[in-house]
Amino acid sequence: MDNFTISIINNILRRNPNIEDLYIQCNFDELRMRDLIETMHVLVEMEKLKKLAMFGFYGVLPNTLDFLLDRLPKLEALHLHEWEYEEHPGLALDLETGHLVSKDEGVDGQRTTHQPPPSPTPSRSQYQQQKHQLPVPRALRTLRIADSNCPFDTTLKVASYSPLLNRLQFSNDLGQQTWPMGFAQQLLSFCPRLDELDLSDTSLQKGRFKDLLTALPRLRRLCVRNQGPSYDTILGHINKSLPVFGTTLEEVDLDCGEREYQDMSTCSEIFIMLASFPKLRKVYLKNLFVPAEDLVGSDMALNYRNRVPVEDFSFACKDLEVLELIIQGPNDGWAPKELLDWDNDTVHDNDDLYDSDESDDDFCTIKPPTPPSTSPPPPSTSPPPVYELYEKVIEKLGMLPKLKQSGLRFSYQFRLKKSVKQK
Known part of the structure; x- marks a missing residue:
């Protein structure tokens, strides 16, 4: 947007104060600071606003989110996506009026820097005893902060007056900022209903x-999609946290970036996770492929390292509805050719977290088994091929009573790595 465009947008919003769901995308680094403040004043007049998404807001003054x-x-x-705080050398935002004031005038004692406070992290009482204590926006349930430079104290400050918050996403670089003491514990004390975490x-x-x-x-849903630790590391952390949320976890959504081939140790972590969390219903392990032989022998994997006493695969995963991972066969003839396709797209029932991948000639996909044809097969002079390993995979997955195997919610669309045909 340019200055002319944002003026038009502001006028449209003024004439439609009853909007409940609003998405704004712009590039405010090319706008004047006063245009940004004007937009904020327009937004705060929309009292019925329930959902707000703001993309591309650069040069935002500290305290703007509070206002x-x-x-x-x-x-x-x-x-908030690409919401970038920036100190202005001579201006600050007055929380009482929402107007720009000179720093020489002060902002009624408010700290204008956006850097995290010194350790230890301020307590809940310290937040609530600030001179300009904010009223509790009790309706706030979802907070998503992506590709932004919001520090930890900003996240905690919002959480401190959002007791109904149950879904949180923040993409701060945890390796670059100072991790405050007790950050996770304070987050829970502020938001006791928090059960969805997106990292x-x-x-x-x-x-x-x-x-x-x-x-x-109380964690119910965990999403981690980044170029960080390997699947083995993340799965290990999840399994070690079993005593904490072993009875609540329902969905795990992981993507470690590049496609990874896993050995038996990581396969065992997968099956340990499937068997350990009794309410687990959806498991997305994007870009992870597992040997078909290990999936067929998953009972052995369950007892790998003697961590799970359950031996029956169907019992351990009896509530599993969605499973996405990549099954690798030993060659390009281990499954019926009509079930193999170059399409690398995967059907998801959580499209808000995933985008479709482009085709990749190194991978192919097993599609759901098609219903048997009612017409008689054509005469054949050669014996039908035998797909013993493929049949065992289908039989193993067929043991899961709730696993969806057809339709849009079919998610064990297994991608197979193409190999040279055996002579």
């Missing part, structure tokens, strides 16, 4: 990911 949330008590979901595009370091998991006993 916005303070005046939108009915807001239920906030998504996509977050730089995860050893210990910090585990801190988050062990501090969230």
Whole structure:
């Protein structure tokens, strides 16, 4: 947007104050600071606003988010993407009026820097005892912060007056910022209903990911999509957190970036996870492929390292509805050719977290078995091929009573790595 465009948008919003769901995308680094503030004033007049997504807001003054949330008590979901804070050498935002003031005038004692506060992290009481204590926006349930430079204290400050918050995404680089003492524990104390955590595009370091998991006993949905640790590392952290949320976890959504071939150790972590969480219903392990032989022998994997006492695959995964991973056969003849396709797209029932992949000639896909034809097969002079391993895979997955095997929600669309045909 340019200055002329944002003026038009502001006028449209002024004439439609009853909007409940709003998405704004712009490039404010080319706008004047006063145009940005004008837009904020327009937004806070929209009292019925419930969902707000703001993309491409650069050069945002500290306290802008406080001013916005303070005046939108009915807001239920906030998504900030490319929301970049920046100190202005001479201007600050007055929380009382929402106007720009000179730093020489002060902002009624408010701290204008956007850097995280010194350790230890301020407590809940310290947040609530600030001079300009913000009213509780009790409707806020979803907070998504992606590709932004919002520091940890900003996340905690929003959480401190959002007791109904149950879904949180933040993509801060955890490796670049100072991890405050007790961050995860305070997050839970502010938001006791928090049960969905999305750490996509977050730089995860050893210990910090585990801190988050062990501090969230009600965790129901976990999403990690980034170029960080390997599947083996993340799965290991999840399984070690079993005593914390072993009875609540329903969905795991992982993508470690590049396609990974896993050995038996990682395969065992997968099956341990499937068998360990009794409410687990959906498992997305994108870009992960597992040897077909290991899937067929998953009972052995369950007892690998003697960590899970369950031996029956169907019992351990009896509630599993969705399973996405990549099954690799030993050659290009291990499954019927009509079931192999070069299409690398995968059907998901959580499209808000996944985008379709482009085709890749190194991989192919097993499609769902097609219903038998009612017409008689044509006469053949050669014996039908035998797909023993493929049949065992289908039989193994068929043991799962709730696993969906057809339709749009069919998610065990297994991709197979193409290999040279055996002579």
